[in-house]
Amino acid sequence: MTTPIHTRVLTGITTTGTPHLGNYVGAIRPTVQASRLSQNQGFYFLADYHALIKCDEPARIQRSTLEIAASWIAAGLDTDKVTFYRQSDIPEIPELTWLLTCVTGKGLLNRAHAYKAAVDKNNAANHDPDSDVTAGLFMYPVLMGADILMFKAHKVPVGRDQIQHIEMARDMASSFNHLYGEHFVLPEAVIEASVALLPGLDGRKMSKSYDNTIALFAPAAQLRKQIAGIVTDSKAPGEPKATEGSALFQIYQAFATTQESATLAQAYADGIGWGDAKQILFERIDREIAPMREHYQALINEPAELDQILLAGAEKARQLATPFMRELRHAVGLRALSSGSTRASNNANKSAIASFKQYREKDGLFYFKLLDAHGQLVLQSLGFASPKDAGLAIGRLQTEGLACLTELRALCLPLNEAEEFLLSKTLSELTNSKKI
Numbered sequence: 001m002t003t004p005i006h007t008r009v010l011t012g013i014t015t016t017g018t019p020h021l022g023n024y025v026g027a028i029r030p031t032v033q034a035s036r037l038s039q040n041q042g043f044y045f046l047a048d049y050h051a052l053i054k055c056d057e058p059a060r061i062q063r064s065t066l067e068i069a070a071s072w073i074a075a076g077l078d079t080d081k082v083t084f085y086r087q088s089d090i091p092e093i094p095e096l097t098w099l100l101t102c103v104t105g106k107g108l109l110n111r112a113h114a115y116k117a118a119v120d121k122n123n124a125a126n127h128d129p130d131s132d133v134t135a136g137l138f139m140y141p142v143l144m145g146a147d148i149l150m151f152k153a154h155k156v157p158v159g160r161d162q163i164q165h166i167e168m169a170r171d172m173a174s175s176f177n178h179l180y181g182e183h184f185v186l187p188e189a190v191i192e193a194s195v196a197l198l199p200g201l202d203g204r205k206m207s208k209s210y211d212n213t214i215a216l217f218a219p220a221a222q223l224r225k226q227i228a229g230i231v232t233d234s235k236a237p238g239e240p241k242a243t244e245g246s247a248l249f250q251i252y253q254a255f256a257t258t259q260e261s262a263t264l265a266q267a268y269a270d271g272i273g274w275g276d277a278k279q280i281l282f283e284r285i286d287r288e289i290a291p292m293r294e295h296y297q298a299l300i301n302e303p304a305e306l307d308q309i310l311l312a313g314a315e316k317a318r319q320l321a322t323p324f325m326r327e328l329r330h331a332v333g334l335r336a337l338s339s340g341s342t343r344a345s346n347n348a349n350k351s352a353i354a355s356f357k358q359y360r361e362k363d364g365l366f367y368f369k370l371l372d373a374h375g376q377l378v379l380q381s382l383g384f385a386s387p388k389d390a391g392l393a394i395g396r397l398q399t400e401g402l403a404c405l406t407e408l409r410a411l412c413l414p415l416n417e418a419e420e421f422l423l424s425k426t427l428s429e430l431t432n433s434k435k436i
């Protein structure tokens with residue numbers, strides 16, 4: 001596999017709501033900035049298949065898709081430079097979802113935070129654990145894995161709540177690569193350290209689900225009104241105020257320079273009135289947002305133009321997705337009957353070389369085994385505490401071959417002389433095939 005010169009950065013936004021300041025600070029603004037760096041190759045998309053998992057209002061999904069697309073562009077995304085598309089315009093995504101579904105442990109999905117939270121809530125309410133839980137919610141991480149793996153993304157900027165999904169995508173990629181050869185790049189989550197979670201009107205994380213958001217592109221008058229609604233303590237003008245725990249101050253920091261924040265902190269200490277502080281916040285946000293607002297309105301008024309932009313983006317995305325999907329279908333055996341040999345044990349068949357299999361047993365431990373080209377068991381490991389430990393042992397056997405066997409012998413079931421001979425033969429076949 002050739003190493004691309006560019007770092008592929010990919011992220012999506014679920015199309016279920018109107019973009020708010022939290023989306024802007026946490027997702028839209030940093031991705032627009034990243035997209036401008038020449039070493040990055042950006043993939044940005046509207047996750048409308050994901051939207052179906054939590055929203056059954058068609059008009060809302062359509063409207064949200066329009067608003068998020070317009071927000072991203074108004075905030076400066078250069079759609080000629082990046083690949084900007086709508087998830088549902090890429091039929092290869094659900095197709096890849098199925099291939100990944102077949103290499104994803106159900107147990108892995110059982111541990112996904114969003115699914116577990118739904119089950120916990122049901123349990124707490126004495127309902128059936130899976131009451132109102134759709135298979136869509138359960139499969140959410142696999143769809144997300146397909147989004148990421150399809151475009152061989154190296155970096156995926158996300159909020160903290162999404163880290164687990166990126167780890168799962170990595171698991172899916174390794175399982176698939178392990179079974180069918182190196183096809184996928186293992187992605188990494190990127191959490192912007194400087195992007196703290198933006199608090200909402202009530203001081204909790206700004207989120208649609210708390211109904212505490214400030215709309216991103218509302219008219220200035222509405223922005224001012226919403227800012228006036230930010231919860232503060234009841235200290236009177238003239239009394240010194242604490243910046244610590246002040247939602248107003250934290251929101252200000254997300255827009256201001258360090259110097260500007262220091263000035264406001266001083267004003268807090270000097271007893272600025274809340275009304276004046278809110279005016280300062282309004283002006284600071286509006287200074288950044290106002291120039292984009294007009295562009296946003298223009299885009300919203302021309303949905304057909306946005307359709308064109310998104311379709312052009314999908315076409316660009318599919319130039320990668322279509323051939324890659326063809327490669328993947330071939331790899332798993334969904335291929336022309338006339339292509340290559342149809343006999344399972346043909347050496348020309350890439351899957352018919354010796355291979356390691358990793359799995360988890362009922363005892364909760366992680367195991368691996370090595371099968372030779374005919375599927376015969378050659379080496380059986382003992383249990384490891386983590387998949388990583390098992391993976392490390394496999395990695396050493398793959399790269400060092402027999403050289404590390406003495407050391408690893410304690411971690412595997414004992415072998416007699418004949419078995420040992422077979423193992424050494426298989427390992428050297430394996431290392432040789434890797435070198436080709």
Ligand code: TRP
Nearest residue numbers: 010011012013014047050144147
């Ligand atoms: N699940 C993400 C969220 O709700 C959105 C999303 C879907 C996504 N697919 C993705 C983010 C792929 C990054 C990469 O925030």
